[in-house]
Amino acid sequence: MKQFLSRFGWRWLIGLSLTIVASLQVLGYLPETATDLIDQADQTIYDTRMRLGPPEFDSRIAIVSIDERSLAEVGRWPWSREVVARMVDRLFDKYKIKALGFDVTFSEPDNTSGYATLTSLAQNELRDVPQLDERLRSLKSALDYDARLARALRGRPVVLGYYLSPNLKKGMLPPPVFTKADLNDYEVDALLAAGYEGNLPELQKAAISGGYFNADFDADGLLRSTPLIMRVGDGYYESLALATARVALGATRVEPVMFQATSINSEEFVRGYGMLEAVKLNTEPHGTLIPVEQFLKARIQYRSPGGAQGGAYRYFSAADILKGKVKPEELEGRIVLVGTTAPGLNDMRATPVKADYPGVEVHANLISSILDNNFKQRPDFVIGFNFIQVLLIGLLLTLALSALSPLWSILVSAMTALAAIGFNSWMYQANNYVLPVATTLLLILGLFIFNVAWGYLFEYRKGRAIVNLFGEYVAPELVAEMAKDPQSYSMEGELRELTILFSDVRGFTTISEGLEPNALREYVNLYLTAMSEDIRGNRGTLDKYIGDAVMAFWGAPISLPNHASLAVKTALQMQDTARRLNEDFVARGWPPLKIGIGLNTGEVRVGDMGSAVRRAYTVMGDPVNLASRLEGITKTYGAGIVVGQATRDAAPEFLYRELDLVRVKGKNEPVPIFEPLGLAEAIDPAARADLERWHDALRMMRSQQWDAAQNAIEKLALAAPLDGLYPLYLERIAYYREHPPGEDWNAVTVFDTK
Structure with missing residues (x-):
């Protein structure tokens, strides 16, 4: 026990300390700088996952773009309201669209017709001109472009955009979707705006609804989420995306859904929590529930890198709409967003998928998520989950890595990291949960680096001594085993059940006579290297090379309960490797390669054997001799592999063809022999x-x-x-x-x- 504690105690203590530090970070007890770095790493993982996702085209939504060509053909922006009215009429009358959202604001009167100037003259300088006032009134419907646009909007599912500002109050807001009174005076955390730049009252009253198009960027300047609802005074107002989706779905209300607490003091819990769980649209037959995060935000699920070429949505130039060049079936029944994409109009956003992403397409992505009822969200249990994840993985790795070799430490650490990433990705894809994983990955990396460094600094010299002492004559597998615990390992011989393999090249004498010495050396080296890799790759111990022959065994020095199965699997793999090598050899003009393999299982003596001059870790016994004989008779039966009865019985998961009942030289009793064909389930x-x-x-x-x-x-x-x-x-x-x-x-x- 003392030896055990001296070996593992300090490693456990330091590993536990790293786990505690990671847990404190999750709970928010570390300095903000460290927390910000971890959060940025999680955001980078989130961004990368979104960028790597395949584009998802959504034919339900189309974007009418005020692009450079539209500006060149129609004129500089803002356009006359008469032009906008004609576009609205065209979209509904000719193209039969489902709903229309404007990612622009009409906050100033349109005086481009000159009607206001004429009215002023008629009331002042030209007030004595007969019938002028009456004539102006008759021209009002044609020259009052704001009224013209209001008539185009009235009675149609149109949502006007507006901007919420810190102090400016201009234009008119649409009615709020709910008020503080509707929340029973609950204090709900929402982004607050003191002012607004709304649309002209006559336009906002004519439209069915309105929505703000404010963007809320993260600290790094990227737009990952946006508030679906913001507060102005005692009213709560919906975003352009939410309003447009609601109108398209035929919903008339946005209802707040509070967290449902199950404790005795549930009301106090909800009041104190200060968050809505979701908002609900009163769609038929069932309401549409839209989950929201803190400050009533929703994550933007970008469907494509974006751009005017329309990765996820079809873009149509506003000039083509005005001229009627677009086929009606391309827009019929669709939700249409009108927005600016010309570079000079400054409606580009920095997003995780692209640095200059059209703002109008941000709204389109949100509308798609609402229509699909598919939102990625950071759940309320995220801190508890992350704490348990970090604590559990930290404790398990602290225990495991302290007892594992460097290679197994790499494998276990990599598998743990992959498992954490895989679970995180599964929660993201299957459950739409955005969960943190950066702290866990950094903890895994920290524990791995620490344990590797410890092993190198404190145990390297012990292991190196064993390698220097025995490495020249003991199999590398044994050296690795001994280096783990050099104090207690003994090389004394012992009886153990093993599976022995012999492999030989058929017709090697003829091959050696037909090749130049250098070519023969390369031929043999390539063959022996490939066979050795197959053996070592399946936990076999490579005993020796006997010319072109290979001897190996399974079950020592490391005990393997399934040593026979591993040996049969290796033999089949070696035959596959030999066939691949043969194709290469024949292509080089070398003699073809064909090998025979014999396998046998039985109790043998294994240990350090030899003379005073040379010793080796090897096996001896009658089962070894039989394995050699079985390899020798493979060519008689045209079989690549021949195994004995004991091997067949010990590896029943393979399917075998019985070859014969034989009595080999040196054996008095006949033995049945078999050829393995492969895993039974694969035949x-x-x-x-x-x-x-x-x-x-x-x-x-x-x-x-x-x-x-x-x-x-x-x-x-x-x-x-x-x-x-x-x-x-x-x-x-x-x-x-x-x-x-x-x-x-x-x-x-x-x-x-x-």
Whole structure:
């Protein structure tokens, strides 16, 4: 216990300290500078996720753009109200749009017709001119452009935009959506404006509604969210996006929805919390609930990088609308927003997806979210969730990393970070929750760096001593195992059940005779490197190279309960690797590569063995010899891999083809041998059926039903002409017909050579 505490105590203490610091940051007890940096990191993650999202085109909304071409053809902005009135008439009469929102304000009277000047003259200098006053009254409907626009707006679903200002009071506000009295005097946190720049009263009264288009930027100057409702005096007013969506949906009211507390003092809780949970539109058949965050804000879900080319929305030039060049079906039944996109009109916003994003498209994105009832939001439980997340991950990693090797520390840290990111992304996509993750990721990174540094500074010398002492003759796998706990490791031999693998290149003598020395060296190096990587990649211990042969085993020095399964998996992988190497070798003009692999499982002696001159960590025993013999007879059966009965029994998740019952040199008892075909679940039904037919044929042959066995094998050979097993057994059947084996025949094939 003392040794344990001396090894882990300080690491746990420092890891716990890092976790506590991260937890204090989540709870807001660290300096604002640190909190601001963490918040900025979370915002960067949020922005990146939005930028990487695919564009989502919304055909329900169209934007009529007062662009540079419109200014060139119609004239400088602001245009005459008569021009705007004609555009409104055109949009509703010809294009049959559903609703219209103006991202502009009509706060000044339009005197471009000269009507006001003529009226002033008629009342002063020209008051004595007969019938002038009467004539002016008859021309009013044609020359009073504000009245002309009011007539175009009246009775149509049009929402006029306006601006809330700190002190200016100009024009007229629409009615508030609700008042302080409607909230039962609850104090609701909302952004407050003292003044406004509204539309002319006759225009605002003619329109069905109005909405402000104020933008509320974050500290870094980017527009990520905007208030859906702001307060002026005792009234609460809706934004342009909310008003336009409400009108398009046919709703007539915006109702506040307070947080529903379940405690005994729920009323005091709601009063103290000072926030609405949502606002509700009285749409049919069910109301539309729109969640809001603090200060009645909603996050803007940008659907595309934006721009006049229309990434998520179709843009139409206002000049084309006025001339009727747009096809009616392109706008019919759609919500239309009119806004300025010409650079000189200064309606561009800095957003997470683009530095110069059209302001009118910001409103379009919000309307899309309202129509879809799909808002990303920072939930009210975010602090509690983040605290638990940081505390849990910090404690688990503190315990785990102190006991893991550097490689496993990297893997566990990376997996933990990926899990945190994955869960965060799932909550974002599936539940629309925007949750913080930066503190967690920084804690994971901090704990990882600390533990790696600790291991390097305090344990490096111990491990290095083991490497220097044993690294030249002990397998690297054993060195890594010993370096973890050098005080308690022993290299003494022990009996243990292992799975042993032998692999050999077929026809290597011919290959070596046909290649130049340098080419042969590269040939062998590429082959041995690839095979070794497969073995090491599946936790095998590479024992030795014997010329072109490879010997490996599983289950020592690290105990592996599934050592047989890992060995079979490795053998199949080595055959796949050999096929890929063969394609490369043939392309180089080298001899083709084909290997045979033998596997056997059994109890062997494993440990430090050798002489006073050279020692190695290796295995010895009868199962080792059998594995070598099985590799040698692979070519007889045309099989790439041959395994013994014990291996087959220990790795039942694979599907095997029985090859024969053999007695190899040095063994008195016959052993069944098998060829693994792959994971049982991955073998298709047709291959399973062929395997059953083969096993039936093998049983018929062993019962000396030569005709039936031959007929079955010939059918199998016809379907798989390259399979070397079927010709072998057809030859045997032919032989046994001429030389009957007798009734006491045990169907054993004897191999007298290695």
